[in-house]
Amino acid sequence: MADESAADATAAEVPTGTPPHALAEFWYYFSVNKGAVAGLVVFSLLVLVAIFAPFLAPHSPYEQFRDALLTPPVWQEGGRPEFILGTDPVGRDMLSRLIFGARYSLFIGLVVVVFALVSGIILGVLAGYFRGWVDTAIMRVMDVILAFPSLLLALVLVAILGPGLFNAMLAIALVLQPHFARLTRAAVMSEKNREYVVSAKVAGAGHLRLMMITILPNCVAPLIVQATLSFSNAILEAAALGFLGMGAQPPTPEWGTMLASAREFILRAPWVVTFPGLAILITVLSINLIGDGLRDALDPKLKRS
Amino acid sequence: MTGPVLEGRDIKRDYHVPGGLFGKARTVHAVKGVSFKVDKGKTLAIVGESGCGKSTLARIITLIDAATAGELLIDGNKVDIARDGLTPELRRKVQIVFQNPYGSLNPRQKIGDVLGEPLLINTAIPAAERRDLAMQMLKKVGLEEKHYNRYPHMFSGGQRQRIAIARALMLRPSLLVLDEPVSALDLSVQAQVLNLLADLQDEFELTYVFISHDLSVVRYIADEVMVMYFGEAVEYGPRDTVFGNPQHAYTKTLLAATPRADVESIRARIARKRAA
Numbered sequence: 001m002a003d004e005s006a007a008d009a010t011a012a013e014v015p016t017g018t019p020p021h022a023l024a025e026f027w028y029y030f031s032v033n034k035g036a037v038a039g040l041v042v043f044s045l046l047v048l049v050a051i052f053a054p055f056l057a058p059h060s061p062y063e064q065f066r067d068a069l070l071t072p073p074v075w076q077e078g079g080r081p082e083f084i085l086g087t088d089p090v091g092r093d094m095l096s097r098l099i100f101g102a103r104y105s106l107f108i109g110l111v112v113v114v115f116a117l118v119s120g121i122i123l124g125v126l127a128g129y130f131r132g133w134v135d136t137a138i139m140r141v142m143d144v145i146l147a148f149p150s151l152l153l154a155l156v157l158v159a160i161l162g163p164g165l166f167n168a169m170l171a172i173a174l175v176l177q178p179h180f181a182r183l184t185r186a187a188v189m190s191e192k193n194r195e196y197v198v199s200a201k202v203a204g205a206g207h208l209r210l211m212m213i214t215i216l217p218n219c220v221a222p223l224i225v226q227a228t229l230s231f232s233n234a235i236l237e238a239a240a241l242g243f244l245g246m247g248a249q250p251p252t253p254e255w256g257t258m259l260a261s262a263r264e265f266i267l268r269a270p271w272v273v274t275f276p277g278l279a280i281l282i283t284v285l286s287i288n289l290i291g292d293g294l295r296d297a298l299d300p301k302l303k304r305s
Numbered sequence: 306m307t308g309p310v311l312e313g314r315d316i317k318r319d320y321h322v323p324g325g326l327f328g329k330a331r332t333v334h335a336v337k338g339v340s341f342k343v344d345k346g347k348t349l350a351i352v353g354e355s356g357c358g359k360s361t362l363a364r365i366i367t368l369i370d371a372a373t374a375g376e377l378l379i380d381g382n383k384v385d386i387a388r389d390g391l392t393p394e395l396r397r398k399v400q401i402v403f404q405n406p407y408g409s410l411n412p413r414q415k416i417g418d419v420l421g422e423p424l425l426i427n428t429a430i431p432a433a434e435r436r437d438l439a440m441q442m443l444k445k446v447g448l449e450e451k452h453y454n455r456y457p458h459m460f461s462g463g464q465r466q467r468i469a470i471a472r473a474l475m476l477r478p479s480l481l482v483l484d485e486p487v488s489a490l491d492l493s494v495q496a497q498v499l500n501l502l503a504d505l506q507d508e509f510e511l512t513y514v515f516i517s518h519d520l521s522v523v524r525y526i527a528d529e530v531m532v533m534y535f536g537e538a539v540e541y542g543p544r545d546t547v548f549g550n551p552q553h554a555y556t557k558t559l560l561a562a563t564p565r566a567d568v569e570s571i572r573a574r575i576a577r578k579r580a581a
Contacts, residue, residue, distance in 0.1 A: 195409040199472070202367060203423040204396045217413040 029297035036293020042286035050102040057096035058082065061253040065091040070269045086271045088262060094271065097253040098279050104254045105235045105283060108169055112234035113227050115173035120180025121223070125211050127181065128188030139185065142178035150175045151240055158246040165238075165254070168247040172237045176230050183226055187219035221298035228291035232284040239280050255280050308381050310480055310512040311343045311366065316375035318361050335361040337536040338375065343529070345479070346506065348513040350527035350544075352520065352559070358536040359516050363484045366514055367401040379480065393427050400473035404485040406465035410457035416443070416468055417453040423475045438475065445508075446471040447501060463494035467501065474509065482514045487522060499526055520563050524548060532556045 031037055049056060059065075059082075071087040072079045073094075079086065085094040127138040145153065157171035158164075191197065192215060200214045241247035242256025250261055255276040262272035315338045324330035336358040343349045351359045364370045365377065371387035378384065379398055386395075403409040410419060420439035424430050430438070440450050446467040457465060466486060473481055483502070487495040499522065505511060517523050523530060523544075530547040532540040532555065539553040551557045565571075 195403045195405060196411040198369065199401070199403065199409050199469070200411070200422065202369065202396075202401050203472070203476075204393060204426040205422070206426075209426070214411060214414075218411070 026297050030293050033289075033293040033296050035289045036296070039286040039289030039293065042282065043290060046102055046283060046286070047106065049099055050106050053099050053103055057093075057099045058084070059093040059096045061092065061097045061100040062251055063092065065093070067091070070265065070272070072269070073271050076271075085275055086269070088258070088272050089265060089269075092251075094275055097258060098255070098275055100253045101255045101258065101276065101279065102283075104165070104248060104252065105238070105280070108165070108172075108238040108254075109231040109234045109287075111169050112173045112176065112238070113231050115170070116177040116180055116230060116234075117223065117227055119173070120177045121184050121216070123177075124181040124184025125188050125216060128185035129192060129207070129211050129215070131189075135185070138181065142181050145175065145178045148175075151237060154237055154241060155244065155246060158241060163246045163249065165248040165252065168238055168241045169234075172234050172241070175237070176233060179226055179230065180223065183222050184219060187222060188215055191215045191218050224298060225291055225295045228287060228294055232287040232291070235280065235287075236284055308344075309342045309378070310345050310380060311341075311349075311514065312376075312378040312381075313339060313341045313366070314376040314378070315340055316362070316365060316372045316377060318358070318365060318370070319373045334536055336365070336372075339531075339533070339536075339538045341531055341538070341541065343480075343512050343514065345512055346510050347528040348506070348515050348526055350515045350517060350523040350530045351533060352517060352523055352530060353533035354518060354559075357533045359533050360484060362533070363401065363482050363514065363516050366480075367399055367482045368395060369401075397427060397476040398478055399480045399482065400476060400478040401482040401484060402466070402469050402473050402486045405489050406462050406469055407489075409469050410465055412457055414457070415453070416455055416457070416460075419457075419468060419472055420475055423472065427476060439471075442471045442475060445474075445505070447497075461494075462490050463498060466490060466494075466498050470498075470501065470505070474505065474511075477509065478511070480512045480514070482516070484516045485518070486515075488517065488519060495522070502526065520548075520560065532559065 065083075065087060068080065068083060068087050069091045070089055071083050071091075073086040074081055074084050076086075083093050083095070085098070087093055088097070123138050123142070127135040154168070154171040154175050157174060158167050161167035161170065188211075197210060197214055200210055205214060238247055238254070239256025239259070242254050243260040245260060248254035248257045250257055258276040259273060262269075262276075266273045316336060317334070317338050318336040320333045320335055322328075322331050322333060339358075339362060341349060351362060353359045361370070365372045368384065368386050368391055371385070376383055379395065384395060414422075417436065417439055420442060421432075421435045424435045424438065436453075440453060443450060443452060448464065448467055448471070452460075452464075457468070460468065466489075470486070486502070487498050490498060502513070503526065506513060513526070515523070515526055527544045529542065530540075530544050531538050532547065532553065534553075534555045540547055540551065540556045547556065548560065551560055
């Protein structure tokens with residue numbers, strides 16, 4: 001007894017009482033991946049830009065300067081200092097529109113991921129926990145959704161629901177949701193037969209408690225990674241729908257819609273197309289890098305101890 | 306009253322293995338008609354090799370699975386979870402401690418919540434009182450109050466097994482099923498946990514069903530011993546009878562298979578090796 005308690009004392013003193021060292025450990029593994037940290041910095045900047053858009057943007061995103069149609073950026077010949085990134089075909093300031101566009105893109109990503117995550121988790125937990133016909137019914141529907149090319153399915157859905165930003169988000173969430181359902185189901189199935197779940201059952205826990213309180217918290221790591229990667233996917237697909245005229249409608253300063261309305265000027269005024277495209281690229285890239293870093297930090301199989 | 310806390314009459318459990326593309330469906334008889342009786346405060350040890358049905362029997366006694374046939378009586382009342390379901394009162398009578406202390410605690414649950422959960426689910430005791438009860442139980446199993454807010458990964462195997470025992474005792478069960486509770490622990494910790502179990506048995510008047518394949522552990526803790534072999538109870542009786550005068554051939558083999566570490570047997574083994 002004596003030597004065990006002595007050994008315990010040393011073992012217990014290292015992680016002191018409170019357990020926030022889980023977060024410190026997470027940061028340790030996350031910061032190993034330099035790309036992920038860079039992604040996090042860029043993404044944080046984007047979030048700040050989106051939040052403080054009204055203070056940062058030099059003009060209103062809707063105001064048309066009739067005397068300055070298709071003004072090139074300042075560093076090109078004919079550029080004007082008040083329009084740093086130039087203007088679009090109806091004389092709106094590109095920089096202001098891009099800054100306000102960040103709001104839309106992040107909002108789209110967030111809403112779509114929340115929709116897809118919540119519905120995917122519920123369906124996945126039900127399928128993985130009950131198995132049998134519930135599992136078969138849910139997963140076959142998921143397989144059908146996965147069998148369609150995602151953009152095509154989203155396009156069909158928006159065509160049915162009617163074009164608009166909200167319907168586009170709903171459609172994209174529905175298209176992304178099977179990935180979450182599958183991941184959750186797999187994680188729940190592997191956790192379900194662990195002894196701690198049986199212990200909770202012996203303690204009298206009901207189905208709902210077992211599913212949501214006992215099992216689900218042990219399945220979150222892969223879901224967080226998938227959520228981050230879906231975030232960028234959602235932004236891309238919303239931009240694609242916007243480009244095809246099915247997403248946000250003009251004059252909304254959404255990046256995909258901006259691309260679409262400017263594509264006829266691609267040779268005459270390349271900046272009108274380049275900058276929204278660059279904005280999408282940078283956002284998606286930074287989020288994907290964060291997702292990779294999260295995977296390294298949260299997946300115990302990739303951890304170097 | 307001193308009637309048997311637990312009685313099993315001719316308990317059977319079959320598993321149906323569905324036929325695949327090439328194989329036919331067949332039935333595996335995991336437990337083939339086992340009867341036993343345990344009095345209050347006593348320990349029944351169930352011994353046998355891997356796959357002999359002892360863990361299946363444990364799941365039946367713990368009311369996790371239903372028996373295919375036979376009667377199970379707890380405190381003299383017949384229990385049939387396949388027909389009547391499981392009531393909270395029954396739930397409180399039987400608890401289990403699992404073999405692997407690393408798998409039986411939820412990694413995302415603090416020790417305090419692990420201990421409080423059975424009370425939260427089965428009783429209407431307010432949170433503050435649950436906390437006090439959990440603290441008391443922590444001390445009873447040899448842990449400290451500062452461990453209340455820690456996560457399972459911060460504990461050693463022996464400490465985790467203590468936590469698992471504490472959780473099982475939170476509902477004050479009359480019957481505790483111990484499914485190889487010490488076989489995942491090293492020897493010195495095994496002794497500590499066994500002593501703890503013996504102390505708790507005296508304190509709470511617990512009845513134990515102790516499942517093991519380790520005969521030295523069984524000899525230490527059991528009052529009665531049941532030897533299982535391929536789903537059947539081949540030998541059942543008081544500890545000293547079973548160990549002193551084994552009747553069945555399998556029991557004799559089992560007792561002979563216990564490794565010997567005394568000097569004489571080591572000398573004999575070395576002599577045999579030289580001769581060969």
